[in-house]
Structures are given as structure tokens and as C-alpha cells.
Amino acid sequence: MSALGTSTKELLSPALWLRYLSTLICFPSVDFKDDCQPSPSHNATFGWDSRSNLSALFLHAENTSYYTSREINSLAQGMACAQNVAIITKIIDLFVYRSASSYSFNLLPAITNFNYNLAASDVMADYLINASNSNETWHLIFNGNVCYSLGYACTLNYYLQGMTGLWYTDIRLEQFKTINSTIYTNLKALDIDDISIRDALYYFNSYYNNILLPANYRGQITYADMTRWLYDNYVPIGATPWLVQLNHTFTPVQYNLTVRPYFPSSYNYGIGKNFTFDANVTIGAVKFGATQTISFNSHRHMINHLRVFKTNDSNEVPWNSIIRDYDNAIVTINLAQPIQAGTSILIVVNYTGLIDNNPGEGTYMNWDYLDFNKQKSWIFATDFEGGPSTRSLAPCYDEPHYKASWYVTVQYPTDMVALSNALEERTRNLGNGLSETTFKPTPKMASYLLAISVGDFAALRGRTNNNMLVRVWTWTGMQNNGELSLRAAIDTINYLSSTLNKSLPLEKLDVLALPQYSGRSNGAMENWGLIISGYLSCLWNPDYSTTAQLTDTYWTISHETTHQWFGDLVTLDWWNYIFLNEGFATYWPTVVMSVTYPDQADWAHYSRFNDAERSLRSDANLQSTRPIVVPASQLAGYCVFCYQSYEKASSLIHMIEQTIHRKNFDLALHNYLNVYEYSTAVDTDLFEKFTETAMNDYPNVYDWNGYPLNVTNYVRPFFYLQTFPLIKVVSSPDGLSYTYQQAPYIQNGLPNNTVFLWNIPLWTEPVQDYLPWLISQKSLNNDFLSGWNIVNPRRKVYARVWYDDPTWAPIQNQIQSNLTAFDPITRASFIADTHALVNQQLVPWSRLLNLIKYAANVPELPTWGIVNSIFDDLLIKFKFQTADYSKLKTFILQLLNANSQLQLLFNHTGNWASDLTSVFITELSCYLGQSNCLSQASTSFNQFISSCQNSAYGTGRCNQVTPDHRPFQLCYGLRQNPNAASAVFNLVQWYINNAPLVDYWRNDAVALLGSLSCLNDDNQVAQYLNLTLYDQLPQEFFQYVAETDSSGNRLFNFFNNNLQKIVDSRHFNIIVSNLALGWSTSTQNTMLQNFSWQGVRITNEQANAWANTVNGVVSNINCVPSLRILVKIVDNFPKRLKACIDARGGHFE
């Protein structure tokens, strides 16, 4: 529940909420002539007839002596709930006239009961003005019977109290001033004596202050708190994306926004303002249709003041009412008269907003982080593409196609730095510790790209070839870690500006690193001109960061910089076209890296292959497969920011580029950016640009009918369908020919009423002299050539390939005899596709394991990336299956013992692909006890201890081994040299006591802590577990013990021996969820099932955690029979395949 209906002439949220609360007190009801119903106890007291008239009863009660004043008061309170204008007027008459002549019950205070009735306050205002038109009525109100001197409370005093009880806003202040001056004019006209007028003004002035005070203090202190609670509890906090669109009657042209955020800093402000902001926005908009209403977005705002002006003559446009739709964050103004088409207007809104007190989407704080002096600090920041969105910072047209220019001014603590999308224009000191920076106007842009941040920042600076300023901002002390990001941003701008022949309309691009971005330490947002990122995605520390973090940092900043064109210059028209942003931002970084780091081309190729692989895995599963583009009507609950918008779209963009060639592709994008800049686009706008250029440069591309290729028709199934094609290469029974066939990869559960057919370009090797297409389920027969024939080399098409036995056999033979016939990506895609098809039970494990053997001969990343993930999975599943585990271990060790792999152990060359391969190989080798790996770990560990054990500056520089390999060096080194445990423990303590390093460059701290779990001595590890239980070591230690323990019993025994203490601790859940990691034997199952709780009582939540662990082991046990099959590398391949086909009812031809 959240929308509280409409209000008239009342914009302030707290008052609205109060009115809502007052209905809880009043129980308004249509059943009663006076609108109100006293509480049930009064029913009993008065023998209440539900049809009786409350006023009559009141008079009766007052005229007799049967009732106590408390009961009469209750009736008066009930009457003051009336909502109907005529009835309110009647009650005012009653109170005013009766009090003026009353000698029985004192009615003066009764009129104050209206102070919870917003409707009555307006009626009372009108009533008061009317009263001032006649001597007689005015004296009734002003004098009453007892109002002889100003020291005395008179009717007017109570009257104003009742009238203004809910008036807190600037609008009410102005209304009050107007009433005051109208009455003054009226009274002058009546010739009332000056003393009486002066006395009346005295009351008005005192009530003016009563309104001013709440407006300035109470309204923003108490009610900001209260409004926050009510919004948090009764209104959806943002939506990703917001789905209800605005009435398309006005279009914004320009915003002037001034924001003053309040958060702990050197600037002193009233405590009630904490984590709120005061702001003013002027929206310049043009009307283009017939309407008498204006709608815009506003979310979590207390609007103090709203006025509309015509731009040409500055005349104010009066309005009748404001409607707030809280659920969809839309404000609608009903104007008093229509405005003509083409009229420019200004909407001025003065308001207070709420800052979320932790990092997330919307307007938020990075709080409680540690600055370089180890002091806790705060940073104000925004993140608007999802969640509460820009409408939580400023009333605006918060949809991508309403592009406008933003003029931003920020007021902030003088010792801090304020950043926004555009370059600073001027800064001035406002005094009292406050400064103000005005930024230059942004280009015309979508509202979700607006960004503001305030904090204690420092920057690195650089310039692009076109002299654009690029700055990397961090919280002070971290800026030296921003060099890689600076390079990534500059490289990307230089490369894309020239490749796409399109410069950015920006004077500067900032990258801002935050301790937490959106609640995480990684991830980033491409605000135009001000990229905001979690520090792990944009800062890189050579002493502690790994190669994986290096490539991730460069990639992330290149991704966000790419968005400055794709997303910011040209924007998706609506959220179902998000791939227009994310697909390109995922596609381009690897291209940029392969050009700017030509030596790292292997990594770039792997990265593209890996993106496709990640996407194919999600797209292979009925629960996770998604089309890239869905109708807007299906967006509710749809994950727009999921793999399909990123890796899937990027893979398809790559496929288009491969199809129409790079030169045509780049020209198409140049045209696309030129046509849709400062505007928005949909999918077909892009595809049409590709179609226009597809024939531009040789070699020309023709479609399946021999016509020039229409890219829209070509790619539509790839973008609009779930899953992806499985290309099948199937030989004829006589073995003389074969056919290409296609089928959706997901075999069961797809919608029946949809045709799953793709237009597949059939790249093959050996290469053919034209590009054939597979557009139906089955192609024409091809003659069987001697030797192998492969389809989709280097995985250009977004698909997997299945070969039947006769077509696969020559490929396997070629791999065994000379694998260099195939390039590294093609080789890796053989393994990836075969592994996927094994899990689909379409090929046997034997084919996969025979194929994997070639990995021994190639120390290359694509192959080992895939192989490593397969082995990781199997080693966990087989961990406690003793006999089978040793066979699996032997098999993997054979691959690792090859010369090419031995050279990679603990090897670091600066070639990213090679270094990442080395990480996979070193980890697997040491884990499986490979002797070279263990001896290198031991030697380098002893060196580490002697040079680092007394270090007072962390372990980043004294260690000869690079950060990539330190986890293995420390774990397997300490295991072989247990005497060094106390030295390692001291270093762990050093990191705990030097918090900034632990918090921000954790790799060494984590590796050192993890190594303590590698010790062979159970008792020693149990001591560390004990320290963890008492919070002397980080909680993650429990998990490390479970991961490194070969017996599998350590955590379980610790649990058993310390049951009561663990049950009473905060660590119960993490221990229980890890204590049976990988358990899969019946003995282990029995240990859990028969576990004795020794009389210790546990909570329901704890019982659930235990049940989850038990169930996990049961499901592992059920998995074992199928794993057994794996180790029997059977060679009855055709028979097994046939069984597989039969089991699928002949579906698989």
C-alpha cells in the first residue's frame, strides 16, 4: 500500500501523511450527517443511532447537564473530522456563534480540533475572509465574549490554531500572507478602529511564526525523519526500470538544479537534516500537444513549493490541484487553464529529498569508510540507471527519450570536492563552511546519466589526443592506484574517436573510485562525463593486485568509456533495447585492448571467447535463457541487466562484424552515431545502418537467396528468440555425404507456438569460396571430403556444434597428430561444446576425456580456462570417492606433468594470457601434490618469511612472488614449513591492526589467513578455529578450513567439540553451511543423520541451516552413480550414442 489518493492545494508530503494518519483517528464515514463517527465507546455512552446528527447531539449534550465536559469534547473532536465543505461551514458557525454567546460550555478550544483536518483549514480560511467583510461577523470571531485584551486568549487565537495546524509549507506561508492582507484591506474598508486591527494583526503575526517555525525546522527535521520512514515502509523504493511512462505532453529542454546535501562533515547543520538534501529545480519545457495537465517524475521528495510560469512573459500559470502517484513516482499538475501548443514553460520546484544512508542505487552515501588517515568519512554520491533513479534526486522527466541539458550547482562543505557530469565553471565560498560550485551545462542527455558526488577527493590527470581532460578521482591517498584507469579511459577515447570518426562532445571525462559503489566494491556506471565505480574495478595496486584484477580494471573503465558514445550520446529508446548500450560496451573493450596492447592479443581473443561461453551457459538453461529484445509489455520483473544484454549481445555484435567485415561495420556505427546523437534508438535503427553499409566495401555479402544481405532479417531470430542454435553435422548412413542441421539447444520446454529457426552463416574449414547459409532445419547434402571438415571455426556464430561419430573421428585424429591445424579458440571451443553436450547426454564422457588430452601440449589460456573449470567441478564431486578420486587425479596430473605446463609453475612474464594460465596450472598442480609445484612453493615461502616477517609496511613488496601466486605460495609453503606458523599468524595480526590495507587491498591478508588453514596439524588449526569463534580472526577462516581440509572432518569435529559455544555465537550458520563441504559418502551421511545434539537447543533458523546441509549431502550422494560412469573411459562409443538417441525418442537425428 502506498498511494494515498489525491490532495488539493497541498503538496507537502508530511502534511499528506498526517492527514492520512488523522483518518486513522477520525474514522470518516459517509453514514453520518456530520461525516464523522465517534469511537464505539461513545456509541455505548450515547445510545448512538447511526443516523443521528452529530451537531444536534452536541447541542443537546451542551444544553443539558447529563454529560461531562470530556464527553462533550469527544463529540467536538468527532465533528472536527468533517470533510464536506457545507458541513464544515455549519460546524464553524456553531462553534463561533455559540462561543461568542456561550455561558454554559466553553467552546473556544473546540475549534482547535480542526487542526488535524486539512480540508477544514481551507474552509476556515475562506470563512475568515468572508467574516472580515462585515462588522458583525468579524467581531464575533475576533472578540467573542471573553476577548477583551490581548493578554487573553480570544476566539481568533483558537481559530487560527485550528486553521493552521497542518500548515508547514512555503505555499501555506504565502496563503497566510494573502489572507492577512485581504483581511487588512477588508477591515480598513469597514472602518474598524486601528487598535482592533492592530490587535488582529498581532494574532496573525504570531501564527505566521507558528507556520514559519514548522516550515523551517519541524517540517524538515521531524517530518523528514517521519517521511523517510513512511516512504521506506509504504512506497516502493525505486524500481528497475520504472515501467509506467509519463503523459507525452511536455518535453523538457533544460534543467537548472541546485542541491545542498547534508551529511557528517566539517559543515555544521541542524541535526534533523542529516542525510537529507535541500534542492531547487527549474524545469524548462515545451508543450507540443493539447492538454491542461503537466506530469513529471518525483520520488521521495517533500515538495515545499511548486510554481509554473510561461517563459515568454514570465506570467505565473495558476493550477487547481496536484496529484501524486507514489507507486509510480509521478506528479501531475492540473492547470487552471489550458496552454497553447508550442508554449514554453518553467516549472519551479523547491523541495527536500532523502539520502539513503548506505551505498545503493539512487541518491546515497558511502558511509563509514576509512580515509587515508584511518578516519571514518562520508561521501555523497548518486547512481541512477536502476532503482530509485534520477527522480529521487530531482523532479524531472525521468525517461531516456526526454533528453535535456542540465545546469547543475552543488553546495557542499568547503574542504571537500564536488563533481558532476560537466566541468566546473565557478566556485565561490558561501561562508559558514559552505562552498558552491556551478558546473557548465551538459550536452542534451537522458536523465539517468546525471551524476553528482561530494567527498574528500584527489585526482590524477591526463589528456587525450584531442586534448580532452581526463581525471581519475579517488578518496585522498588512493590516487596513485588510478593510473591504469587513466590509461584505459584515454586509450578508449583515442581509439573510438578515430575508429568511429566521431568525437565526444565533452570537455572532460572523470572516473571516480568509491570505497563502495551500489553496495559493492566492484561495478561501475557510465554517467556522461563522470564515470562512478567501485574501487576494485578502477584502482589497481601493483603490490597487491592480480593479473585478473588488472584486466578487469582496464576492461571496466574501457566499458564505461565506450558507453560515452553507446548509451550516452545515442541512448536506448526504452529499457527493452538496453543491449544498444551494454552490447557495445561489452564488445569494444577487447578490441581497444588488442590494439593498445598488441602484445596481449591472446588475452583479448580469450576474453571474447569467454564472454560467449558464459552467455551460452546461461542460454542453455530453460530457467535462465532470455531473448535480448522483448516487448516493452513484458519488462515487469524481467532482468534487463543480465547476461543477454551484455555477453549475448556482444557475441552477436561480433558475429555481425564478422559477417559484414570490419570496415563496413565501423562505417555503419559512424552513421548510427551521427543520425541518432543526442537522441534515442531502437534495435532496427541499428540493424538498418548495418544493412546500408553491408555492401559498401568488398567482399560483398549476399543472403541465402543471393540478394544483398538484409541484416535486420538475418539477426532477428538471434535477438528475439530464447536459447541459441545447435549446429549438427550428421553423416548419411552410407558414409558418403553429410548434412548440416539446426535445432534449438534447449530441447524441452520451449514455447510450442514459436518457430525456432535461425539464419546461420556456415563458416567452415577448409574454407569455401562462398558463405553458405543454414536457414532451415536441414541443409542439402555435402559430399564427404577426405580428412576433417569443421564448422564455425573461431566461434564466429553464436552457436554450439555437435558432430556425429563419423564426422568427429577425423577431427579427433587431426588433434592427436597435429593440433596446430586448428587455432587456439577453435580448439577450446571443441572442448567447451563437447563438455556442454556431455551434460546434455548427447555425447559420452569418453569423447571429452580423449579430447582433453591435447591440453598437455598447449599451455594456452582458452583451453586451460575451460579445462580448469571442468576439473574444479569434478575434483569437488569426487573428493571423498577415494578410489575414483585417485584415478581422476592421475589423469589430471598426466596433463600437468608435461613440460609445457611445468614451465608455467609460479611463472610471471607480464603476458596476461600466459600469467592467467599459470595461475590455473599452479593452483591445480599444488592442489594435486605435484612435486615441482610443492618444492617451488616451499622455497619461495621460506624466502618470504625471512624477508617479510618483520615488515612494518605490509607484505606487498618484500615478497618475490607476484600477487597472482601468493595464495599457493603461502598455503603449500606453510604446509611444508609449519614452524613458520607463528610468523604467518603475526602477519595476519598486522593486517588486522592496519585496517585500511585489510579493507582496500585484501589479497595478501586473505592469502595469509587462508594459509593457516593449510596446516596439517589438526590441533593447531583447531586453535585458530577457536580464535575465530571468539572473533580474533576474520569469519572467513571457517570457510578456508573447509576448502583446504583433505579429511573433510576438521570443521565437523570442531563443531561437535564446541557445540554449545557455536550455537550461542554469530558463527553458527557459516560453520554449518561449510562443515560438510563436498561430502558424498554414506558414512558421511550417517554422521550427519545420527548427529547428537548433546541436549543443546537450537533455534528454528539454526535447524533450517542444519537441514540444508544434510539435504546437500543427500543430493551429492545421488550424484555419485553418474560420476562413476565418467571414470570408465569406455570405448563403446556408437552404442552409447545410440542409447542416448533412443532415450530421447528419436528427437536427436
Ligand SMILES: [Zn+2]
Ligand atoms: Zn555497461
